Structure formats: C-alpha cells, structure tokens
Amino acid sequence: MTPEEKAGQVLLPSFAGQQVEAQAAAIERLHLAGSIIMGDNVPRDPQGKVDLASMTAINQRLSEATAADGSPWPGIVAVDQEGGIVARLGAPLTVWPSPMSYGAAGNTTLTRDAGQGLAGELAPLGFNLDFAPDADVTVGPGDPTIGARSMSGDPAAAAAHSVAFSQGMLAAGVLPTVKHFPGHGSVTADSHISLPVQNAGVEELKGRDWQPFRAAIGAGVPMVMTGHIAVPALEPGVPASLSAKTYAELRGLGFKGVAVTDALNMGAITKQYPAGSAAVAALAAGADLLLMPADAAQAHAAIVQAVTSGTLPKERLDEAATRVATMMVWQGRQARLAAPAGSAAPVSAKVSAAAVTVVAGNCSGPLVPGAVRVAGGGPGDKERFEAAAARAGLQVGSGPLVSLIGYGGAPAGGDVAVTLDAPWPLQGSTAPVKVALYGRSDAAFDALAAVLAGKAPAPGKLPAAVGPYPAGTGCP
Template sequence: MSTEQKAGQVLMPFFTGTDFAAQAAAIERLHLGGSIVMGDNVPLSSDGTVDTAAMAAGIGLLQKAARADGRTWPAVIGVDQEGGVVARLRAPLTEWPAPMSYGAAGSVALATDGGKALASELAGLGFTADFAPATDVTAGPQDPTIGARALSGDPDAASRLGVGFAQGMLAAGLLPSVKHFPGHGSVSVDSHENLPVQKATVAELRAKDWKPFQAAIDAGLPMVMTGHISVPALEPGVPASLSKPSYDALRGMGFKGVAVTDALNMGAVQKKFPGGSAAPKALAAGADLLLMPGDVAGAHAAVVEAVKSGAVPASRLDEAAQRVVTMILWRARTPAPQGAAPGSGSALSQRVSAAAVTVLAGPCHGPIVPGSVRVAGGSEQDRARFAKAARAAGIAIGTGPLVTLIGFEGPPAKGDVVVALDAPWPLAGSAAPAKVALYGRSQEAFNALAAVLAGKAPATGKLPAAVGPHAPGSGC
C-alpha cells in the first residue's frame, strides 16, 4: 500500500446529512478505513422512524466504495449505539434501556444476551462495528458525562458485565469497542466541551478505573477507545487520546488490538488542535484508528505530510494500518451474521428492565399504588408511555397518588412515588414515600415499572452505585 492508502486506512470520518454517495466517493478517493454513522446520517421514513432499507442501501454504497479502491476486506462502518440516551438508530429498531440496567440486574448472562441482540439488529443493516460498551466506572452525581451509560460504580461488576456485553456483540458479528480509557466515569468535566483532568495516581487507576479495561484486554476484545482526558500522572495537559505515555500504559496492560480515539472534533481536542492537526499527533502518540477528525481531507493530508517529513515514523503508520486491517479481516473470518429483524429484541429489552427495577423506598411486596394514579414530570412521551403501560397493568390515570417521573438529568422531585428514568442520583434529594430507579424510558421499561407498581412483579434490581444514603446493593 502507498503512504496515501495507509493514511486513509487509519481514518474513520463522519459526514453530514444522508448523502451516502458523497461519503462513498470520499472513501474511495482518500482510501478511508470506513465511516461512522451519526444521528443526522440516518435516513427516516415519512412517519419519523428509521428507513431501514435506505440505511442498509447507504451502508452498501460505502462498502462498495471500499471494494472499488481495490481492497479485499470490508470497511469499518460503525455507530454509537449503547442503549439509553446514546442510540443513533431508534424505532423500528429495539429501544434498549440505559446500560446501568445491566448493573442493577447484576446478570452477566443477561448482559451477553443484550449485547448480542442489540448487535444483531445493527449487523442486519450492514454495520461492522459499534462503539460500545462504555466500561467507565461511574463516580456518581459528580460524573456529568457517563452516568447511566456506565454499567456500574463497582469496577469488578463493570468488568464482568462489560466483557459479557462485548462478547455478545462479537457473537453477533459486530466489533465492540470498550471505552473511554483511562476512564471517564470519575472526572467532573464533559470532554465534549473541555479537557477533564484525572488526578488519580497510576496505582489508583489500576485499582479502579483501569480494571474493566484490563478485563477486556484479558478477554481478547479487539478495540479500546481512548478518551480526551488529561492524566497528570502520565502526561500533564495532554488528552490521553493524543498522549504517548497513555498509549504506552494501555499497551503495557497487554493490549494488542486497535486503539481508537474518541471523536477528534470534540471540544477537549478541537480547542487546542483545530482542523486536521490532531490526527498526526494522535497517530504519533500510538492511536491506530482516528475517529471523526474535524476535516478528513485535511487530516489525511496532514498524516501523509507528517510521514513524508519524518514527524511521524513510517513504521508507526504501518503498524496502525496493519492493526486496523487485521481486525477487520479477523471479524470477516467469522461466518457472516444473519442479522436480526429490527425490533426483534423487544421482549429481551423488557426482561432487562424488569430485572433492573430498583425500589429504594416503599413496599417490596404487593402493590405500591392503588388502581388509579396521576402522573407528572418527564417528557410528554415519557408520560404517554407510562399511561399506556399503567392501563395495561390495570392502573387507571387521572386520580389518586401522584407518580412523578424524573427525566434525563432532571432535578429531584416530589410526589407519592418518584421514578428516576435515567441515572438514579436525583432520588437522593427527592421527597416521596416510594422511590424507584428504572434506568430506562423505553415502552418496555415503563411496562416493567407498571408491573412492579401494580404488585404484579417483584422489583429485583439492586443499586449499582451509591445514591445519597443508599449504599450500592440497596433495593428489595
């Protein structure tokens, strides 16, 4: 391969809108390793749901462009589909609850099944990679970015569940990517905006934040995403994604797979390294796959120039390109996944939420509410879904105790029953005789909630992280 071809192979850009033909032309022209599909790239039907036929056709165009470039291996076509808040493709695909549901359910088998089902629907559309799961260990309310995207606040649980979920994804034919090394769950700044600083020592990181990454490496998982987090114990002032000591630390843990950066167009990087300038720096530091550079043509030119000038050793580009190609060839060696029909995971999604529902205050047996309730809080969709689930469970809407829903990042609330639909932290300051953590706002999550409120199902979930005075493991 020429330097230009190898430089393309380590780039995974984004594009705007649904013009897959233009992105396909860029893949062929710049020899790109693949493409990420973001929310605005998803073609929609007239009713606002995903046009799955158009989505599959668009991905087909991108793969055709990779083959037209003379490659004998597929492109990496990835997406951010974690479940909960982070899901680029909505209905008719299955809507999954927040990943913290698996921590509350405490079942590795359920996490593996969930990972496989989520990935099977994506594989059916032609995706080859999913930037999930987030194996960050959440520190609780002072963690503004990860929250319920984390599986748990316990590093050992996050390790077991993260490996299980990722192995399920692999079984469905999708490449998982554990993220965000060196751990985004215990920093208090959002790297989409500015550069967070992780002040822990290396020994402290090994004992907590790095545990799930070590487990992933020991399990032979193929890809680790590095976050835009400064670790003074490794290299002060430089995001881990662009820091050689950070990549050295990751490799020192035994990792031999593909190190992919978090999106290079995020605030933590763009403010200091605008345009394409971050790409050669990340490559030189040890990244193998450069995700979402602000300007892909500029990044490609910058990498080629850096190699030709000697600023980036040619051997470093060779190593990165070889790792990316090896990973995709390795994935392509497994039998082609059949893929699952969109929406086929609905029953499993409800089973996950049913296993996760956590009652922090209120009765553990029998009905929590009478035959009729009022509902407030959340979004209009949340309230409509609650009402639908309640009626199906035999609970009327209009009079009776007040059920208050706390939506994503909502403040503490008051009511007879307060339900947190995302991270459970707002329950700590809420005033209510009954408090419930649901970790999801899908229709299936509300169905699970209504069954518990009506006394038709037990609440078996346990808190995966502390909520105010409630210790991890609290619940019925």
C-alpha cells in the same frame, strides 16, 4: 500500500446528513477506512422510524466505496448504539434501556444476550462495528457525562458486564469497542465541551477505572477507545487520546488490538489542536484509528506530510494501518447473525424487569392503589407511562402522584419519584417511594407499572451509591 492509502486506512470520519455520494467519493479519493453513521445520517419514514431498506442501501454504498481500492478486507461501517441516551437508531429496531440496567439486574448471562440481541439487529443493516459497550466505572452524582451509560460503580461488576456485552456482540459478528480509557466515569467535566482532568494516581486508576479494560483485554476484545481526558500522573495537560504515556499504559495491560480515539471533533480537542494536528499527534502517540477528525481531507494531508517530512515515523503509520486492516480481515471471516429488527424486544423487556429498583418503599404488594396521577419526564414519557399503567390495570387521573425524572432532571416530590436514567436525583427527592428504572422504553414502563401495581417484584439493586442509599440498595 502507498502512504496515501495507509493514511486513509487510519481515518474513520463522519459526514453530514444524507450526503452519501459525497462521502463515498471522499472514501475513494482518500482511501478511508470507512464511515461512522450518526443520527443525522439515519433515513426515517414519515412516522419518524428508521427506514431499514434505505439504511441498508446507504451502508452498502459506503461499503462499495471502501472496496474500490481492491482491499481484501471489508470497510468499517460503524455506529454509536449503546442503548439509553446513546442510540443513533431507534424503532423498529429494539429500543434498549440505559446500560446501567445491566449492573442493576446483576445477571451477566442476560447482559451477554442483550449484547447479542443489539448487535444481531445491526448486522443485517450492514453495520460491522459498534462503539459500545461503555466500560467506564461511574463515581456517582459527581460524574456529569457518563452516568447511566456506565454499567456500574463497582469496578468488578463493570468489568464482568462489559466483557459479557462484548462477547454477545462478537457472537453476532459485530465488533465491540470498550471505552473510554483511562476512565471517563470518575471525572467531573464533559469532554464534548472542554478537557476534563483525571487527578487520580496510576495506582488508584489501576484499582478502579482500569479493571474493566484489563478484563476486556484479557477476554480478547478487538478495540479500545481512548478518551479526551488529561491525566497529570501520566502526561499533564495532554488528552489521553493524544498521550504516548497513556497508550503505553494501555499496551502494558496486554492490549494488542486497535486503539481508537474518541471523536476528534469534540471541544476537548478542537480548542487545543487546530487543523490536522490532532490526527498526527494521536498517531504519533500510539493511536491506530482516528475517529471523526474535524476535516478528514485536512487530517489525511497532515498525516502524509508528517510521514514525508519524517516528523511521523513511517513505521508508526505502518503499524496503525496494519492493525486496522488485520482487525477487519478477522471481522470479515466471522459469521454474522441476521436478526430481524425488533426481534430482541423480549430480551430488552427482560433486562428492564430485572433492573427496576425500589430504593425506598415497600417490597411486597402494590406501591399505589388502583389509580395514579403522573407528571414530569421528557417528550413522550407521560404517554408511555399512561399506556403501561393501563396495561397493568391502573387508572390514570386520580390518586398518588408519580413524578418521572428524565435524563439530567432535578429531584422531584410527589408520592412516587421515578428516575428514568441515572438514579442520582432520588437522593434529593422528598417522595416517600423512590424507584430507579434506568430506561424509557415501552418495556421499561411496563416493568415500572407492574411493580407499582404489585403484579411483579422489583429485583434490581442500585449499581452505585445514591446519597444515603449505598450501592446494593433494593428489595431482597
């Protein structure tokens, strides 16, 4: 491969809206590894649902562009599909609850089934890589960014569920990505906006944040994402995604796969590294795949120039491009499940039913009489609750007040407080009955309504401490 081809092989950019032909032309011109599909790239029908035929056609067109070079391996067609708040694709594909549901349910077989179910619906659309699962260990309310994207606040549980989910995805033929090394669940700033600082020492990180990554590496995951987090104990002021010492620690855990950066167009990077300098710095530090550079052509030119001038060793670019190509050769040989859109809905329902957690309140019998009122939540939440209540035989319009608390919501009063994302607001709630649901799907609301009506148990346990309620709180 020429230096220009190698430089393209380490770049995975995004594109704007429906500019598919412009992206295909850029892939061919710059020899790019492929594309990531973001929310604004997803075609939708008049009802706002994913247009499956159009999505498949877009992914096919992008794949054809990567094949124009004659490479014997498939191009990358990636997406961010974790479940919960990070889901670029919605109905008619299965809607999944927040990943914290897996930690609350505590069943790794179910977690593996979910990973396979989610990935199995991506594969027939042409996706071959998903930036999931999130392996971060949350520290609770002090974690403003990851929250319910984390599977657990317990490092061993986060490790077990991250591995199980990854293995399920691989069984469907889609590459997983464990993220965000060296751990984003224990920092108090959002790297989309600024550079968070991880003040823990290396030994503390090894004992907590790195446990899931060590387990995933031991299980043979193909890709690990580095986060935009500064770790003074490793390299003060430098984002981990651009830090040679961070990549050395990652490789020291035995990792031999592809190290991918978090998106290079995020505030933590663009404020500090102008033009194509972030791409060159990340490669020089040890990254193999550069996700979403702010300007792909600029990043490509900067890499070629750095290799030509000798400021970036040719061997480093060779190593990175070889790792990416090797991973895709391997992926191309895997059998792929072709699961119809929505076919994993029973698994999603099973996850929510196993995860729903009564943090305060009775563990047997109905939690409400035959009628309830409902308030709060985000768009569509009240309507979904009302429909689920009707299916469970509950009237809506009188009786105890159920307060729904959505993503980032404040603590609420009423008679029953229900968090639909991270459970942290329950610690400040004055409601006598407190329930953590970890999801906003129809199936999650069905699980909630069944528990409220006394028709189903609430088997879930808090996967992280919530104020006075320790991890593990829940019904026996």
